[in-house]
Amino acid sequence: MDVLNVVITLAGLCFLLWVLWGRDRFRVRPDVRWYLTGYLLMALRVVFTWKRVCQINDLSVSYRPNMRSIGGGFVVRGESLRVSAPRIGWPMPTRDGIRLRVRLRPGQTPGPFLQAGEAFGHAWRAHSVRVTSPARGWLEITATGGDPLGKGEPPAEGPGVLLRAEVGRMETGKRWVIDFKLIPHWLIVGATQSGKSTLMTRLVTELARQPVALLGIDCKGGMELSLFAPRLSALATNRSQAVALLETIVTEMGDRMGVCRQHGARSLWELPDSVRPVPLVVLVDEVAELYLTTGAKSEKEEAAACATAMLRIAQLGRALGVYLVVAGQRVGSDLGPGVTALRAQLGGRICHRVADPQTAVMTLGDLNPDAVAVAQAISPAEAGVAVTATETGGWVRARSWLTTAEDARGVAHQSAALVPWLPFLHLDDGRGGGEAA
Numbered sequence: 001m002d003v004l005n006v007v008i009t010l011a012g013l014c015f016l017l018w019v020l021w022g023r024d025r026f027r028v029r030p031d032v033r034w035y036l037t038g039y040l041l042m043a044l045r046v047v048f049t050w051k052r053v054c055q056i057n058d059l060s061v062s063y064r065p066n067m068r069s070i071g072g073g074f075v076v077r078g079e080s081l082r083v084s085a086p087r088i089g090w091p092m093p094t095r096d097g098i099r100l101r102v103r104l105r106p107g108q109t110p111g112p113f114l115q116a117g118e119a120f121g122h123a124w125r126a127h128s129v130r131v132t133s134p135a136r137g138w139l140e141i142t143a144t145g146g147d148p149l150g151k152g153e154p155p156a157e158g159p160g161v162l163l164r165a166e167v168g169r170m171e172t173g174k175r176w177v178i179d180f181k182l183i184p185h186w187l188i189v190g191a192t193q194s195g196k197s198t199l200m201t202r203l204v205t206e207l208a209r210q211p212v213a214l215l216g217i218d219c220k221g222g223m224e225l226s227l228f229a230p231r232l233s234a235l236a237t238n239r240s241q242a243v244a245l246l247e248t249i250v251t252e253m254g255d256r257m258g259v260c261r262q263h264g265a266r267s268l269w270e271l272p273d274s275v276r277p278v279p280l281v282v283l284v285d286e287v288a289e290l291y292l293t294t295g296a297k298s299e300k301e302e303a304a305a306c307a308t309a310m311l312r313i314a315q316l317g318r319a320l321g322v323y324l325v326v327a328g329q330r331v332g333s334d335l336g337p338g339v340t341a342l343r344a345q346l347g348g349r350i351c352h353r354v355a356d357p358q359t360a361v362m363t364l365g366d367l368n369p370d371a372v373a374v375a376q377a378i379s380p381a382e383a384g385v386a387v388t389a390t391e392t393g394g395w396v397r398a399r400s401w402l403t404t405a406e407d408a409r410g411v412a413h414q415s416a417a418l419v420p421w422l423p424f425l426h427l428d429d430g431r432g433g434g435e436a437a
């Protein structure tokens with residue numbers, strides 16, 4: 001009766017808040033809507049169905065009750081078996097779901113609970129359920145109410161931290177951040193229309209507001225990166241231009257090494273502010289275009305030059321403030337001998353929907369083998385959803401914020417004044433930046 005009173009009171013309070021706060025605000029604040037309505041319902045479902053779900057899925061343990069026997073081992077009095085589900089605490093609210101602590105009974109292991117995730121999801125009407133074992137004898141079950149990776153609105157732009165870009169949202173409800181100081185080089189892979197360029201667009205939108213130089217290589221005729229033309233210090237739209245740009249960057253890295261040596265610094269970040277060169281972010285879309293050749297000697301030479309330069313940037317760039325983002329549909333050794341070596345240097349991995357299982361294995365398999373199946377399960381309807389490495393060494397599903405071409409152009413124009421002067425590009429267009437390599 002007491003529980004019923006508490007539930008009725010809580011429901012009444014939620015209704016009151018709903019009326020007072022206004023329905024419209026609920027629409028724009030899904031987290032508040034969840035705390036006041038969905039959370040309570042799911043918590044009650046969990047508490048009331050827990051024992052039954054455990055019993056049906058063999059997650060309970062049976063204790064033999066006391067029996068009295070008389071000679072010869074004959075049982076003359078007995079009671080039915082006592083079935084006990086593991087103990088749970090009250091489901092705690094998260095931004096879009098619940099978190100439940102479970103104390104395992106002696107003899108139980110997490111395995112069967114991991115497999116029962118789907119059953120919990122159906123019983124609690126949850127979008128997804130994840131079971132982990134943070135400590136021996138304990139489980140933590142997190143369930144989300146709605147699809148956390150549903151299409152949403154990006155948050156209002158903040159000032160931004162240098163070389164950190166918030167590109168979307170993770171399935172855990174947290175921000176999806178690409179941090180170049182933590183992981184300097186990134187590989188973005190996915191089938192056509194899976195969301196690679198959209199992610200790159202969002203990344204550039206974020207970096208455009210920071211004091212960094214952006215250099216683009218887009219061998220799809222510059223169709224994607226040219227949106228940012230006013231903010232880019234250079235844009236190569238074919239392989240010959242790409243070779244020239246990449247080799248210029250490699251030369252600049254040599255000069256930066258000299259500056260570091262002169263000041264006794266082991267990296268660009270140890271240099272005094274007055275002499276520190278501006279960080280460079282090199283963005284490469286459709287990387288396969290740099291490697292594929294018809295077999296002609298000149299093309300082969302260009303492809304080899306691209307491969308060597310990109311590899312050098314990936315190997316030496318971090319300490320010299322040069323960062324690489326490479327996007328492509330495939331990253332297999334069939335593209336050329338340099339691809340495998342480059343892939344090994346790109347520590348940040350993002351895998352969208354893939355057309356063949358090998359691509360997922362190549363992108364995630366060497367760092368996160370268990371993420372491969374998850375990447376393969378991304379459907380064509382989930383454009384923008386990807387599996388990405390986390391800062392703690394694991395992986396998580398995430399979705400990029402959709403940035404329209406109009407928004408991208410707007411950001412590029414607003415931030416055009418931030419294009420830094422790069423003497424090594426030898427441009428003389430009077431605005432302290434450049435247009436094309």
Ligand SMILES: Nc1ncnc2c1ncn2[C@@H]1O[C@H](COP(=O)(O)OP(=O)(O)OP(=O)(O)O)[C@@H](O)[C@H]1O
Nearest residue numbers: 191192193194195196197198383384399400401402
């Ligand atoms: N995060 C997202 N949220 C919603 N829709 C998205 C998202 N990312 C991509 N899309 C949709 O998918 C379409 C294709 O995305 P995008 O051009 O980024 O794919 P791509 O992988 O670069 O494809 P291609 O290899 O053909 O260049 C976009 O036009 C957009 O409609």
Ligand SMILES: [Mg+2]
Nearest residue numbers: 196197198224
């Ligand atoms: Mg693309």
